[in-house]
Amino acid sequence: MKILIADDHDLLRDTLVAFLENESDIQTASASTLDEALEAIDRDDSFDLVLLDYNMPGMSGLDGLKRAMDAGRGQRVAIVSGMAARDVAEEALALGAAGFLPKTLSAKSLVNAVRFMAMGEQYAPLDFMTAEVEAPKNALADKLSRRELQVLEGLTQGKSNKEIARDLDVQEPTVKLHVKTLYRKIGVANRTQAAMVAKDAGLF
Secondary structure, three states: OEEEEEOOOHHHHHHHHHHHHOOOOOEEEEEOOHHHHHHHHHHOOOOOEEEEEOOOOOOOOOHHHHHHHHOOOOOOEEEEEOOOOHHHHHHHHHOOOOEEEEOOOOHHHHHHHHHHHHOOOOEOOHHHHHOOOOOOOOOHHHHOOHHHHHHHHHHHOOOOHHHHHHHHOOOHHHHHHHHHHHHHHHOOOOHHHHHHHHHHOOOO
């Protein structure tokens, strides 16, 4: 099974690649913009599935989805996003996307979803599609204190707690406490998910 992962955030893209490459029967290729993804499809039309980050350069909303679906041999394409609203997911599925993957999915769920979509099925998490519509976007920044936002910015840059503590001139245990609190506030379980959510919210 061959998967193309297109995301402009190096840390997040590499994490997705690592998740999937752990599976013995999955090969991956990667791109950081829509244009790079389209070039990859043009060079190699054997991809079983293309995962497109909803907010990466060149996407222009769901126009990027349509362009990727029309490229090559018309391979299956799914949208990946941390902050896109449910109506975006519904529209993507209506346009024929293979699925919609929130970036907060666990590694196991992500792999299962990729296999499901590569087999020709359409995927979207039931809890996401049936959740109550949330308050307007960038409620995210409002949830966090100024210091928590500074720590979150450090996480999106791939910095360790020690590096963030040095940047902010605070003790490392203080940073650990802020990290734990902001995880709870934004509903994530680890650094990678926190960075994905912050990036998709357009915070940094």
